[in-house]
Amino acid sequence: ETARITLHPELTIGAVDPRLYGSFIEHLGRAVYGGIYEPDHPAADEEGFRTDVLELVQELNVPIVRYPGGNFVSGYNWEDGVGPKEERPRRLELAWRTIETNQFGTNEFMAWCRKAHTEPMLAVNLGSRGLDAARNLVEYCNHPAGTYWSDLRRRHGYPEPHKVKVWCLGNEMDGPWQIGHKTADEYGRLAVETAKVMKWVDPTIELVACGSSNRKMPTYPQWEATVLEHTYEHVEYLSLHTYYGNRNGNTANFLAKSLDMDRFIAEVAGICDYVQAKKRSKKKLYLSFDEWNVWYHSNAADRQLEPWQIAPPQLEDIYTFEDALLVGCMLITLLKHADRVKIACLAQLVNVIAPIMTANGGPAWRQTIYYPFYHAARYGHGQALHLAPGSPVYHDDEFDAVPYLEAVATYDEAGEVLTVFAVNRHLEEPLPLVGDARHFAGYRVVEHITLTHPDLKATNTRECPDRVVPQANGNATLQEGRLEALLPAASWNVIRLA
Ligand code: AHR
Numbered sequence: 001e002t003a004r005i006t007l008h009p010e011l012t013i014g015a016v017d018p019r020l021y022g023s024f025i026e027h028l029g030r031a032v033y034g035g036i037y038e039p040d041h042p043a044a045d046e047e048g049f050r051t052d053v054l055e056l057v058q059e060l061n062v063p064i065v066r067y068p069g070g071n072f073v074s075g076y077n078w079e080d081g082v083g084p085k086e087e088r089p090r091r092l093e094l095a096w097r098t099i100e101t102n103q104f105g106t107n108e109f110m111a112w113c114r115k116a117h118t119e120p121m122l123a124v125n126l127g128s129r130g131l132d133a134a135r136n137l138v139e140y141c142n143h144p145a146g147t148y149w150s151d152l153r154r155r156h157g158y159p160e161p162h163k164v165k166v167w168c169l170g171n172e173m174d175g176p177w178q179i180g181h182k183t184a185d186e187y188g189r190l191a192v193e194t195a196k197v198m199k200w201v202d203p204t205i206e207l208v209a210c211g212s213s214n215r216k217m218p219t220y221p222q223w224e225a226t227v228l229e230h231t232y233e234h235v236e237y238l239s240l241h242t243y244y245g246n247r248n249g250n251t252a253n254f255l256a257k258s259l260d261m262d263r264f265i266a267e268v269a270g271i272c273d274y275v276q277a278k279k280r281s282k283k284k285l286y287l288s289f290d291e292w293n294v295w296y297h298s299n300a301a302d303r304q305l306e307p308w309q310i311a312p313p314q315l316e317d318i319y320t321f322e323d324a325l326l327v328g329c330m331l332i333t334l335l336k337h338a339d340r341v342k343i344a345c346l347a348q349l350v351n352v353i354a355p356i357m358t359a360n361g362g363p364a365w366r367q368t369i370y371y372p373f374y375h376a377a378r379y380g381h382g383q384a385l386h387l388a389p390g391s392p393v394y395h396d397d398e399f400d401a402v403p404y405l406e407a408v409a410t411y412d413e414a415g416e417v418l419t420v421f422a423v424n425r426h427l428e429e430p431l432p433l434v435g436d437a438r439h440f441a442g443y444r445v446v447e448h449i450t451l452t453h454p455d456l457k458a459t460n461t462r463e464c465p466d467r468v469v470p471q472a473n474g475n476a477t478l479q480e481g482r483l484e485a486l487l488p489a490a491s492w493n494v495i496r497l498a
Contacts, residue, residue, distance in 0.1 A: 002432040003405040005387035007418065007483065008439050013384040014339030016410055018063045019166075021377035022121065023349040024291060025109070026070035028096050029314030034360045035350035036112055037104045041361060048104075049112050052364045056356050057116045057349065060370065061377040066121040066168065066290055066345045067109050071095035073171050074127025074179035078137050081105020083156055094179055096314060097307040106141065107153075110162045119165065121290070121343070124198075126170030126190055126210075127180025135197040138167070142202040166206045166343065168290065169194055169231075172213040172241065174223050184223045188230030195234040208237040208288045208343070215242065215264045221271055228275040228285070237288035237343060240268055243353075244326060245296025251322050251456055252394060255425045256402040258329035261292070265337045287340050291347035292330055294323040294369065298353070315352045318461065319367040321453040321468050321490075328372035328406075328423045328451075328492040335376070335408045335421070338384035346373055357462075365465035368458070371451050375470070375494045379419040382412030387420075387435075394425075404431050405487075418443060420495040424487035427456070435483030443497045448474025448485060451492040470494075 025031050036057075039048035068076060072095050080089050080102045088102035106122070113120045122141070124134035136149050141162040143150035150161070172178050173187040182190065187210065195207050209231045212220040224238060242261055246254035265287065272285040297317040305312060317323075327346075334344050350356045355370035391405035407422040418440055424431040437443065451470045458468050476485035476495045487493050 001392035002434055003389065003391040005389045005407060005420070005433065005435045007385065007387065007409060007420070007435050007437040009385070009411055009413065011386040011388070013336060013386055016335065016338045016381055016384050017342040018381065019343040020334055020338065020341060021062060021373070021380070022064035022066065022290070022343055022345040023062045024066040024070070024345040024347045025068070025349050026352065027068050027072045027076070027093070027100060028070060028352050029316065030311050030351040030358070030360070031348055031354070032104045033101070033311035035352075035358055037108065038360065047108065047111055049115060050358065050364065053350055053356060053358060054115055056364055056366065057118070060355065060374055062116070062118050062349065064119045064121050064166065064343065064345070065113060065116070065349065066123065069095070069123060069171055071171060071178060073123045073125050076125050077129070078106055078125070078133065082107055082140070092308065098312060099308055099310045101310060106137070107156060107158055110158070120162070121166040121168065121345070122164050123168035123171055124194065126173060126187070126194060127178055130190055131194045131197055134194050135201050138198045138201040138205065142205070165204070166208065167198060168208045168210070168239065169235065170210050173210045174217055174219050175213045184219060184226035185230070188227045191227065192231045192234050195231060199234070206237070207235040208239050208290065209235040211238045211240050211268060213241050215260060221267060224268055224271040225275060228272065232275050232279055232281060232285065233283065235285070237286050238268060238272060240264060240287060240289045241291035243291070243293055243295035245294060246322065247296055251427060252402070252425070253396050253398055254322065255326055255329060256396050256399045257326060258333045258406065259399050259402065261330055262333045262336065265289070265333070265341060269337070269340045286342040287337070289334060289341050289344040291345060293347050293353050294319065294326055295353045313351070317353050318459050319369045320456060321368050321458045322456040324368040324372055324451060324468065325423055325425070325490060325492055327369040328421070331372055331376040331380070332406050332408045332421050332423065335380060335384045335410065359462055363462060365460060365462060367460055368468040371468075371470050372492050375449065376421065379494060379496060380410045380421065382410050382415075382417070385409040385411050405433065416498055418497040420493070420497070422487055422493045422495070424489060424491050424493070427490050429489050431487045433483070433485045433487055436481065437478060437483045437497070438481035440497065441481065443478060445476045445478050446496040446498050447472045448476035449494040449496070450474045450488055452488045452490065456490060
């Protein structure tokens with residue numbers, strides 16, 4: 001059976017916000033220490049940043065990076081991480097049960113962002129702290145000079161304000177695991193009062209309120225409605241988080257998990273619109289999907305970890321080829337909601353459930369999931385296009401009918417470039433794809449990149465970093481307005497037309 005799509009320049013979903021390709025660095029495991037920062041590493045620069053990692057982050061084209069957590073932020077005193085390094089305290093870090101040395105903090109992160117060609121997205125602590133620490137941090141980062149906190153920043157060696165634009169009002173405050181977990185009303189009240197003063201310090205900032213930690217939370221979706229009742233007029237975005245795993249060894253079901261993500265986005269958008277209606281507001285709320293990925297391989301190892309170590313390996317998922325396929329489906333899902341999702345952060349960036357891995361003192365390499373993200377961040381710009389797809393389906397107990405084809409396109413009108421992103425979920429058979437591309441007269445196939453592997457469990461490792469890599473070997477053709485391609489069994493495809 002053939003899958004069909006329609007490519008039409010006016011079938012637009014919305015403009016793709018480049019921040020859809022954001023990522024996340026938390027003070028957790030070896031993300032910071034041994035990941036982006038390792039002063040003793042042979043490739044470290046004068047600030048202690050690993051230049052090999054910086055090169056990979058630049059290659060990945062990440063426009064925004066969330067920091068410093070995650071669960072970590074809910075116990076963080078940001079003042080511990082600024083000023084002379086020798087005076088910074090070591091603290092028990094209760095979210096991940098380690099010791100935090102504070103040798104890397106807000107200013108180092110800002111310096112790293114500049115070198116990585118990315119923008120910071122800072123989270124404030126609404127777990128153990130609140131309004132006062134948050135407004136002081138905005139003053140420290142964004143106020144030019146002439147006040148206690150801005151002058152302290154200048155004394156710390158940063159004369160220019162950091163101009164941090166996007167701020168998260170806490171992290172996963174609906175989760176009982178969170179330091180300072182709150183009810184929706186408690187969080188909503190604290191979030192709105194914090195939002196008000198943060199914007200009084202700097203009215204140009206944008207704020208993200210915490211939505212649910214995932215769609216299965218018992219407080220979902222009432223959490224969203226209650227939080228927005230309090231915060232609607234004071235924030236720009238509501239957050240969503242989700243992680244998936246193939247715990248039962250059922251790959252057909254695993255590859256369908258992006259359908260859960262799709263539902264989640266549609267539902268949360270609906271709740272935003274419900275609160276907008278209730279408030280008779282003119283304002284539309286957007287979504288920040290600021291944690292998403294596959295996460296399960298490292299769960300058992302993490303349960304065995306000795307507490308109170310400094311930067312031990314934690315959440316070090318070694319990703320398989322099939323994980324890359326689901327990450328591809330999740331990227332397509334985000335693009336299908338480009339009208340609503342303006343920010344998204346692959347969680348995370350280095351070592352901790354990450355596309356980039358390092359060895360302490362050793363090399364850095366690309367995991368399997370690096371590649372679909374790299375392709376989307378590089379080519380997925382302009383307008384996202386509805387493809388009105390028709391695809392054969394398979395049955396799954398959780399999702400009922402699952403289309404073999406998952407696909408979206410982006411159209412960059414200015415550059416006259418059209419890119420089709422497609423996953424074939426069929427594990428054994430190639431999927432013939434036919435596209436009606438009559439409205440793209442004169443276009444030709446620039447390349448058809450595929451990511452395939454005969455072993456769904458294949459990984460990229462330090463010893464063998466290039467086992468799973470993309471190849472420009474697809475067979476897409478475009479003739480007289482008809483796009484044809486055979487999508488290999490279990491494959492990620494990028495068909496670039498210009
Ligand atoms: O990304 C890992 C963790 O997942 C984050 O710290 C937390 O926000 C989420 O539960």
